[in-house]
Structure formats: structure tokens, C-alpha cells
Amino acid sequence: MNAQTSLISTLRVSWKEDLLASIVVFLVALPLSMGIAIASGIPMEKAASVGLITAIIGGIVVGPLSGSPLQVSGPAAGLAVMVAMFIQEHGFETLGLIVLLGGLIQLAAGLFRLGQVFRAVSPALIQGMLAGIGVLIFASQFHVMVDDVPPGTGKEFGGLINLWSLPLAVWKGISETVHRPAALIGVLTIATVMLWTAFAPKRLRLLPAPLIGVVVATACAAFLELDLKYVPVPDQLLDAVTWPTLAGLGRLTEGAIWLAGLSLAFVGSAESLLTATAVDSMQRHAPRTKYDRELAAQGAGNILCGLLGVLPITGVIVRSSANVLAGARTRLSAILHGVWMLVFIALLPAVLSLIPVAALAAVLVYTGIKLTKLQFARILWGEDRAEAGIYAATLGTVVMVDLLTGVAVGIGLALARLLYSFSHLEIQVEEEQASGVTHIHLKGAATFMRLPQLAAVLEKLRPDAQVHVHFDELTFIDHACLDLLVNWEQQHQAGGGELVIDWENLHGIFQRHAWGSGSSPRKD
Numbered sequence: 001m002n003a004q005t006s007l008i009s010t011l012r013v014s015w016k017e018d019l020l021a022s023i024v025v026f027l028v029a030l031p032l033s034m035g036i037a038i039a040s041g042i043p044m045e046k047a048a049s050v051g052l053i054t055a056i057i058g059g060i061v062v063g064p065l066s067g068s069p070l071q072v073s074g075p076a077a078g079l080a081v082m083v084a085m086f087i088q089e090h091g092f093e094t095l096g097l098i099v100l101l102g103g104l105i106q107l108a109a110g111l112f113r114l115g116q117v118f119r120a121v122s123p124a125l126i127q128g129m130l131a132g133i134g135v136l137i138f139a140s141q142f143h144v145m146v147d148d149v150p151p152g153t154g155k156e157f158g159g160l161i162n163l164w165s166l167p168l169a170v171w172k173g174i175s176e177t178v179h180r181p182a183a184l185i186g187v188l189t190i191a192t193v194m195l196w197t198a199f200a201p202k203r204l205r206l207l208p209a210p211l212i213g214v215v216v217a218t219a220c221a222a223f224l225e226l227d228l229k230y231v232p233v234p235d236q237l238l239d240a241v242t243w244p245t246l247a248g249l250g251r252l253t254e255g256a257i258w259l260a261g262l263s264l265a266f267v268g269s270a271e272s273l274l275t276a277t278a279v280d281s282m283q284r285h286a287p288r289t290k291y292d293r294e295l296a297a298q299g300a301g302n303i304l305c306g307l308l309g310v311l312p313i314t315g316v317i318v319r320s321s322a323n324v325l326a327g328a329r330t331r332l333s334a335i336l337h338g339v340w341m342l343v344f345i346a347l348l349p350a351v352l353s354l355i356p357v358a359a360l361a362a363v364l365v366y367t368g369i370k371l372t373k374l375q376f377a378r379i380l381w382g383e384d385r386a387e388a389g390i391y392a393a394t395l396g397t398v399v400m401v402d403l404l405t406g407v408a409v410g411i412g413l414a415l416a417r418l419l420y421s422f423s424h425l426e427i428q429v430e431e432e433q434a435s436g437v438t439h440i441h442l443k444g445a446a447t448f449m450r451l452p453q454l455a456a457v458l459e460k461l462r463p464d465a466q467v468h469v470h471f472d473e474l475t476f477i478d479h480a481c482l483d484l485l486v487n488w489e490q491q492h493q494a495g496g497g498e499l500v501i502d503w504e505n506l507h508g509i510f511q512r513h514a515w516g517s518g519s520s521p522r523k524d
Contacts, residue, residue: 007052017333018333022333024322025337026337026340026341029055029337030055033074036080036364037050038051039137040087041087041092043092048232051075052344052345053241057338059072060339060342061304062300062334064335066334067290067291067295068276070328070333070334070351071289071334071428073298078267079268079311079314082404083095083448094251095309098306101262102302103265103300104336110295110297122387127377133368137368138368139368142166145173145365161402176433186217187360187362196209196213196447214359214362229357233353242310266407270299279324286329294315377392390414392505397409425453426443428440440470445475
């Protein structure tokens with residue numbers, strides 16, 4: 001009761017801020033939802049409606065359930081390539097079943113409190129995956145931007161084919177009459193987005209650049225009566241829905257369908273929870289994310305998306321950051337953005353048919369470039385070369401092979417790096433001539449796997465040496481290595497030597513052990 005009273009009182013105070021933020025998020029989500037549906041390989045006659053229905057579910061269904069009050073869910077560019085791959089391999093009719101399975105996995109994971117597990121993913125892997133997706137979206141949507149079909153669609157190494165044929169798309173946009181109007185609209189859209197981002201007046205800066213780009217392009221195409229492709233809109237909204245069938249449910253016996261659902265759940269969950277973490281870092285007034293609840297909410301939303309045969313949803317950083325920057329205070333803003341989407345598609349569907357496909361593709365071209373985040377790669381290279389290698393390998397494999405293989409390669413390399421970190425130990429021995437003290441510096445992880453290495457170093461020391469072991473660069477030490485040091489200390493004392501262990505520099509790796517018998521190393 002107290003929680004409900006607190007929520008009501010908060011809404012009374014903040015409803016104006018949430019209302020304004022919801023309108024901003026709606027304007028951000030409107031062009032992106034349609035563009036992402038096109039990039040995901042949804043049949044063109046259904047794409048716009050499918051994208052908007054997905055956004056409605058992300059707002060009205062996931063919004064009230066979300067564990068991250070200010071996060072906004074909907075169709076995401078980060079899943080577009082994966083969805084396109086599923087449609088190519090299994091058919092559009094099976095997409096709903098895959099999304100349904102992914103949602104059930106997410107819901108179960110949330111109920112079993114596995115939210116933190118999905119966060120335990122290397123940032124280099126996630127950013128490498130998103131950068132690869134950005135390259136693929138850029139390469140495919142550049143062809144759509146000139147009213148052409150991406151030549152790599154449905155082909156092996158399709159991403160590379162799309163990249164390789166970019167000069168041909170440029171040539172078509174310049175020289176061929178049938179493609180030139182779309183190319184001009186695409187260039188106009190991107191130029192408008194960039195100019196608005198850089199020079200928009202402060203009072204109007206809340207209006208999203210992609211929306212301004214699409215509005216300018218639509219107005220220009222209508223004024224000039226250009227002959228190009230426009231967004232097709234079904235007569236009825238429900239015509240875009242693909243209901244489950246018995247034949248479709250029969251494919252549950254196929255392992256490939258379950259693998260697709262599991263992959264979707266993994267990637268979508270990681271992206272959602274990392275976005276939620278980013279949203280937490282951007283604001284201080286809303287409660288922190290409850291990750292298990294957020295995961296379950298994403299699952300519930302994707303179950304409904306699967307039943308309707310639309311796109312999967314995930315937490316989207318572009319919409320979420322716009323929500324925070326617009327001053328949202330509660331989850332009401334995310335819910336209302338879905339309401340405005342529903343009102344728009346119910347009352348003004350004819351407006352969608354005025355939008356050139358090239359304009360939406362241009363927004364995705366710009367989004368693809370932004371997803372690559374090359375500045376992240378530069379920072380990573382300066383801080384951690386191994387993580388930079390994971391980033392580059394994931395990006396390259398996603399582009400050259402496919403998304404799932406790229407993620408698998410990234411996970412494999414991250415696990416190999418982890419195994420190396422927990423099995424690698426550097427031992428440096430320095431002897432002070434004046435004092436006769438021998439310093440042993442341990443760097444890395446002292447585990448049982450490196451016990452022989454540590455024992456060999458200790459055995460080479462003089463029997464009467466005064467030995468000082470430093471742990472300031474040690475990341476981990478297990479009981480086996482501690483036991484070795486304690487036993488060796490006893491033997492070394494018997495020979496007239498001394499062992500000093502620098503306990504204070506363990507940085508919480510382990511607390512001082514109380515040994516049942518025998519002498520213990522003295523604290524320095």
C-alpha cells in the first residue's frame with residue numbers, strides 16, 4: 001500500500017515531465033521502428049506496421065513491468081541482422097515461433113534470478129558484435145537507400161557482398177535515372193540528420209534528428225513528386241500480424257529453431273541489461289535497475305511479440321537516453337510513448353504511405369555508422385590489447401561470416417582470455433646485495449596450476465635467505481599456493497632463513513588465514 005501511495009504521489013509531481021519525455025521518445029521511435037523492420041528483412045508490405053506494433057508492445061506491455069523505470073524497449077538495430085538471418089534461414093512465418101521461444105527463455109531466466117548472469121559478458125564482445133551489426137546494416141541499407149535490393153540478400157557471405165558492391169550502388173545512384181531520386185532523398189536525409197545534430201537551436205534540440213531528416217525528405221519528395229518507393233501500409237493493422245499455426249508449432253522439434261531462440265534470448269538479454277546499466281549511470285532520481293525483473297519483463301514482451309509474429313524487443317539505448325535527457329522521472333514516459341504510437345497508427349496510418357523508403361534506409365545507414373563506435377576501439381587498444389583483439393575478432397567474424405558465429409568466436413576468445421588470466425603467473429626474483437633480502441614479486445593468478453612453477457623458484461633460494469613475497473600485482477591466489485608458502489616457511493625457518501609475506505597488499509583477495517598448527521608467516 002505504501003509503495004502504491006508513493007507511486008501515485010510521484011506521478012502527481014512528475015506527470016508533466018513524463019508527458020513531455022514520452023512525446024520526445026515517440027518521435028525518436030517512430031522512424032527508427034519502421035526502418036529497423038525494413039533492415040530486419042520483414043516483407044516490405046508489412047514492415048512499417050510490424051515495426052510500430054513492436055514499439056507499442058515495448059511501451060504499453062514492457063513499460064509497466066520493467067525493472068528499469070526509465071529504460072525504453074522496442075525493436076532494436078542490434079537485433080536486426082540476427083532477425084534477418086532467421087528469416088532467410090527459416091522463413092518469415094517462423095520468426096514468431098523463434099521470438100516466442102526467446103521470450104520464454106528470458107522469462108524463465110528472470111524468474112530463476114539469472115539477471116546478473118546475462119550481465120557477465122565482456123564489453124569488448126558486446127561492442128564488437130554491435131560494431132559488426134553496424135557495418136552490416138550500413139552495407140545493406142545503403143543499397144536500399146538508392147531503391148535497390150542488397151545483392152548479398154540470402155547468400156553466403158552476404159555482408160561481404162553488400163560491402164564489396166557499395167561502389168556499384170554509388171554509381172547507380174549517380175548515373176541511373178531509376179535510382180537517382182532515391183539516392184538524392186537518402187543524401188538529403190543524412191545531411192539533415194547531421195546538420196540538425198550539429199546546429200539545432202537549443203529550444204528545438206529535443207526534436208530528434210532522425211525524425212527531422214525523415215520529415216524534410218518526405219516533404220521534398222511530395223513537393224517534387226518524385227518517382228520512388230514509398231512505405232506500403234496495410235488496410236488493417238491486424239493484417240501485419242502473423243498468428244501461430246499448428247504447422248509452425250510443429251517445428252518445435254527442430255534443434256535449429258531452439259538454437260535460434262536461445263541465441264535471440266542471449267543477445268537480447270545482454271543488450272537490454274547493459275542498456276539498463278547505462279541508463280542507471282545517466283540519472284540519479286529513479287530507482288536502480290532490478291535486473292531479474294527487467295529480464296522477466298523483456299521475456300513477457302517477447303512472448304507477446306512472438307504470438308503476434310512481429311519483431312523481438314530489447315532495451316534500446318537511443319530511446320532510453322532520449323527519455324532520460326528529456327527529463328523523464330518515472331516509467332509513465334515509456335508507457336505513454338507506446339500509447340502515442342498506438343494512437344498514431346490507428347488514426348493517421350495514411351501518413352506512413354507518404355514516407356520514402358530511401359529516407360528510412362538513410363536513417364539506418366546513419367545508425368549503422370554510429371553503432372561502430374570506433375572511438376571505443378581506440379580506447380580499448382590503449383587500455384587492454386587482449387580485449388581489443390576480442391573486439392576486432394568479433395567484429396570481423398560478424399561481418400565476414402554471420403552474427404552467431406561472430407558471437408561464438410567472441411565468447412570463445414573471452415573464455416580463453418579468462419582461462420589465461422587465471423592460469424598465468426609471472427614470478428620475478430630480485431636480491432638486494434646490501435641487505436641480503438630476496439624480493440619475490442608475484443603477478444597474475446597463483447593457482448594450483450602454477451604450483452610447480454612457484455615451488456621451483458622457492459627451492460632455488462639460499463637456505464638462510466631472508467625472503468619477502470610481494471602480492472601487490474597478484475589478482476588471485478588459491479589455498480594450494482598459500483599452503484605451499486606456509487609449509488615452505490616452516491622448512492626455511494629450520495634452515496635459518498625467514499619468510500615475510502606482504503599481506504596488506506592482497507587487496508581483499510583473501511583475508512588472513514588462521515592456521516591450526518605450526519607457525520604462520522609474520523605480517524609485514
